[in-house]
Amino acid sequence: MNMTAFAPEESMHSARPDHEVIIVGAGISGIGTAVQLKADGIDDILILERSIDVGGTWRDNRYPGIAVDITSFTYSFSFEQNPNWSRIFAPGSELYQYTRRVASKYGIYPHIRFGVEVQQARFDKHNDLWVLTLKQGKTLRARHLVSAGGGLISPKLPDIEGLDNFEGDIIHTARWPKGIDLKGKRVAVIGTGATAVQLVPEIARQVRQLDVYQRTPIWVLKKPDRTLPGWLKTLFRASPALQQGIRSVTDASSETLMVLSAIYYRQAPWIVRACEKAALQNMYEQLPDRQDLWEKLSPAYGFGCKRPTFSNEYFKTFAQDNVELVTTPIRHITRRGITTNDGKSRPIDVLVLATGYKTFEKGNIPSFELIGSNGTDLGQFWHDNRYQAYEGLTIPGYPNFYIMLGPYALIGTSYFKMVEGNAIHLSRCIRESHRRAATRVEVRQEAHDSYFQDIQKRQQGTVFLNHNCATS
Template sequence: MGAGPGGIAAGVKLKQAGISNFVILERAEDVGGSWHENHYPGLEVDIPSLAYQYSFARNPNWSKLFASGPEVKRYHVAVARRFGLYPHIRFGACVLSEEWDERRHCWILHLADGTQTTARFVVSAVGAFISPKEDPGIPELAEYRGKLQRPSEWDDDYDLTGKRVAIIGTGASSVQITPSIAGRVGSLTVFQRTPVWCVPKPNPRIPRAVQTVLRTPGLQAAIHGSALVVVDAALRVMSNTPMPVVRPTLRAVDATAIRGYRAMLRLMVRDPQVRAALTPDYGPIAKRPTANTGYLLAFNRDNVELVTDPIERFTADGIRTRDGVERGFDMVVLATGYHVFSDPETYTPGMVIGRDGVDLGKFFTEHGLQAYQSVALPILPNRWTLVGPYSWSGSGWHAFVEMTADHAVRAISEARRRGATFVAIRQSAHDAYHERIYRHGEAMRYYLAELNAHVPTYYRNSQGDSTYIRPTGFFAARRAHHRFPFSDYEFDIRTA
């Protein structure tokens, strides 16, 4: 399910394993996932392009250090074509719910068009950001008569020139949109609930000579691997250090980082009141940090305003804040975020029904998010999730959906070898893994749920847990996905 980065990885891995009897169900009309749906102004990757690609399809021809959204979209299309995935994809196929059929050992998938399809095995590759939040939680949105824009549904034909524009939110998409349109619009007002960490991001073009050098076999892998070693070491140190050491260390790191950020703001933002409003009072990794050279500089423009007063409601002509001020806007951008895989609320009742009628949404609400190696649950036989609880391990998305796809395909291949129609992780193996990963996550929970409890962040879910991040690091995760013992799973054959 899904033809974004995860679905493409799963499709390639299935073909490499000699499995051709599969279909990829994709709700959109082309591959790429978020890189197909999002095409707003200024869109680009927030990690170097060399780290944002598959190991089996390295691209030496990235035009910039941080590739643009259209270039990343073209990359995914090229990979899907190169590995022959398009004949396997059903576009416009939106899965509304999944139901396990115990008698037939298969999944029944209910689609938005009213049809059903069945599958022996299911790989959920819907990604980390499941769907945009349609409701920003601000009263009377329907009363607004101007143009509404969402990063995931951007109307490129709308002429921004000279318009009065508002952006609600200061997350990753807002940080990219703001400097991209500030010079075109008549006025731009950014409504900020929480200041974001945003550091300069030089983005030079990659010369042809460098692209030629990057074709050297193994060079890109070595560069990417070196960066992963650093990130991996930081995660492992954090998860293995005794808490009496962790607490004062993290407090000192955050305090030092905030002082350093204030100093940087003095160099980049002229107005002292604006600088103060842009200064975070939380640690640099408590909320997704961003990088964009133009974002902070945009607040030096005469036509850009930062508003920190809470929004009371929409009006027919614009937005009213709680201080009684009403501002009129021709266009409002709702950069208010996504439903994320790490939130229990994302898994609505009835979405996934597993063994013995257990509802995944209710299970996560009652027991917390959990999954063996982030991909498998005992209540969900024959099913793996590529971006599941405690999955992100500090790498780019492609590197870790590759290894979770490897896990799923390895289990499916073993089932086929045995002639098994039923594969489920054993309860004992699942519980032992979850206990271990939860214990390693103590430092991260302290950082997100205690030290930085005041800041809203999808790194901490509504249950106060840090299920977004896998605290044991990238390399340990990769080894586990490639070498998990088959004895951790139970295999069975349908007899009726």
């Protein structure tokens, strides 16, 4: 980002911050930001984490079958490659342990305060400080504030009549309980997104009956997954450059495919058609001679409208005698089952909600009230004016504030790459404020507006605003 887009202002006020930087969240974003700041000589850092350990999404999600949906080679920090992944698509437990190792190796744990939840952050424009109010009743002051909670924080519950009346177990995939036994039970899964694609084949092997309720099918490609042999791991450890080369190739190919299919789909429609053909072929091979299921599982929207996923097991699961795909809309949930619009009721013991997160809803990003220099809550501002942020990171009226993986800062491949880029930028801003003896860093309104207008203009040509995405 061009520093001329910012307006550092010198201040000579008496109030001092408790910490130069406070980071909210100790997941991938929080850890990556702290590592970058420390590498740049900024050590007065405090990380506030409401849970009991680092890891974020990979700490909280433990549903059966959880794994990365892009190759493990790219799903890591560039400065800390992991030569010991067990598979090309590593299971979630390995990602959780990876975040713990990074936090330990780079000395991040001493900077973290666990079991602390932020309720509000308010900018003190007289002292150029952020004043944080914690759920525990205490307050903290920081010169710079980083929101690193990500979007996968608050599980989203479906708006279905009778949900509260169900007398069996209700499980959201984002809060999968330890030790739950589904063996021999009648289970319903609501939702067929990326999580369900991983979950359904795993629990279908355990349950007596599995009903999968689908509103919109998903594009599912073959998963080029396999166990990584010991000799290859040894080679990676001996030659990090080799692993870096594989990382670069897989990242470039994935990013190219994503860009062509989502942004330049009009110029290269054959890419979209090829991907759709490959996904359909994956379904045909897993479900031979099951035209009754082909129609139900084939998306009516174009490839790229929603993020696709990978699986070699998902489709074939619906051929099992104990699995039923239900596409009739749900009318209501009863005390012991689900009734669909055709009047049919299916009894269940356990209800699993694979319904995602409140990603872009007020109160989720950020997960606390954030009052800027203009007295406006950021969540309310976004609710009223659309999500927007300069380079996905900073917003006028919210000085010294940086949001990791904010609006328009997400990519279709590895989040680690965006985290590193965001962290480098915000560290550069903070170091520049030190050089200028400034206490306030804020993006200029005109720079932000120009960027936002450009983003809106560029969106017009993407697949996301294509009429073919209406059913996604």
